Amino acid sequence: MILDMTTYMSEKASLWVQRFLPLITPGGSVLDLACGQGRHSLLLAERGYQVDAVDRDAAALAEISARAPGIVTRAADLEGGAWPYRGRTFDGIVVTNYLFRPLLPMLLDSLDANGVLIYETFMVGNERFGKPSNPDFLLRPGELLDMVRLRLTVVAFEQGEIDAPRPAMVQRLCATGRIGSHLPA
């Protein structure tokens, strides 16, 4: 079977991100934090969003730019330097498979009043399955909920064990500053 790029990207992208990205204002600005190879940056650009992709991996960013020149890439050490998006806000922020706790308040400050945060990463218990196993990289039970509950409306939250794409313990959240979002199917 031959897959076109749209299908290929959609299959590789997190189902959680695919499910909730339609909540982000159409055509709006989205930050893909620690974007890696850009599976979500490329999907978001394909869906018409204005994407900023940041990671410390300059080679990966160069590949993203080559595939989608409209994506604004930035090479930055998110854990060693100043927050690279100071003063900017986004209609959406997507974070997957990445955690650096000191950045969490910055993410909330960088979300537009109607913005949507989509987060999915590993949580405690994942050490049974392999890496990441360092507690610094694993969310505590309910941690994403606790982070947003005073500032955002939680649209969806899940935590627990998954079997696919491989066994892992994950936590997932979609939250927004907007009241009364129309929920995706």
Ligand SMILES: C[S@@+](CC[C@H](N)C(=O)[O-])C[C@H]1O[C@@H](n2cnc3c(N)ncnc32)[C@H](O)[C@@H]1O
């Ligand atoms: C497991 S990958 C996840 C990539 C992408 N979010 C995804 O889910 O496909 C983690 C990413 O975090 C990036 N990263 C790790 N530490 C970083 C740092 N200090 N500054 C910027 N990026 C970092 C890595 O380069 C890598 O691309």
